[in-house]
Amino acid sequence: MGELKFLSLQGISRIKELPRSIGMLKKLVVLDLKDCYNLEELSEDISSLTKLRYLDISNCYLLGKMPKELSALSELQVFKGFIIGDPQRKNLGTLEDLKRLKMLKKLTIIATRNDFPTPEDLGTFLELEALQNLTIAWGVQPKDAEAGKSSKLGPSLHGKSTESSGRELTEKLNLKKLDLQCFPYSTPTWLTPDILPKLEKLYIRGGNFTTLKKGTWNVKALRLKYLSGMKTNWRELKESFPGLDYLERVKCPGITLCPCDENGVWQKPKT
Structure with a gap:
């Protein structure tokens, strides 16, 4: 074969x-x-x-772990399912091992640590210059016994790592689409329009997310689902997302006054 x-x-x-x-x-x-x-x-x-x-x-x-040898796949363009595990485990492939994948355009990550992404992780994203589409899902733990004992998931990590991440990241990411699922903390300081100036699609689904940093986003498609703690209204969204063409709001009781249809969808009228 x-x-x-x-x-x-x-x-x-x-x-x-x-x-x-x-x-x-x-x-x-x-x-x-x-x-x-x-x-x-x-x-x-x-x-x-x-x-x-x-x-x-x-x-x-x-x-439960990724082989470090994945770094040899130099022509890889799409990688779905990369696992971020406990860094203390031996022979564990880490996000840093992907730095050599200079052609990687789309990456889906399963994070079993709530402190992800750390400043080092964000630095790796900067080195993946071709990366345009990033999905991160938190809280899906491997059923491996060793991993289950050593993984450190808990509310004590919420917010703490994001503050240092935001202070240390000053360069701009090239992402055009960002999908965050089961977000473990409320306000990530790295999620800003200054750091993500090329972002066109932003999807946030589930978790403890509550607040987007103020600023003017270039996002055209915004999907917000199952965010019980997020509070904003249509006027504030339009101020932050002046170029918005599409909004999907599902089971977000704190996001009010949006002119969405019965399916929670608003689309910019065609001229």
């Missing part, structure tokens, strides 16, 4: 690991492992897939 370019094992729940021979598929461009619920480990031989452009390991809930 040396000429194979596309391999999808999506949804095959009995797969626990990939064979080492996966590294022999030198021409593989797409590897889809989404929904392989019992996959426990990614072989380090994945580093041999140097032509890989698309890797999806999302919804693989037993994966």
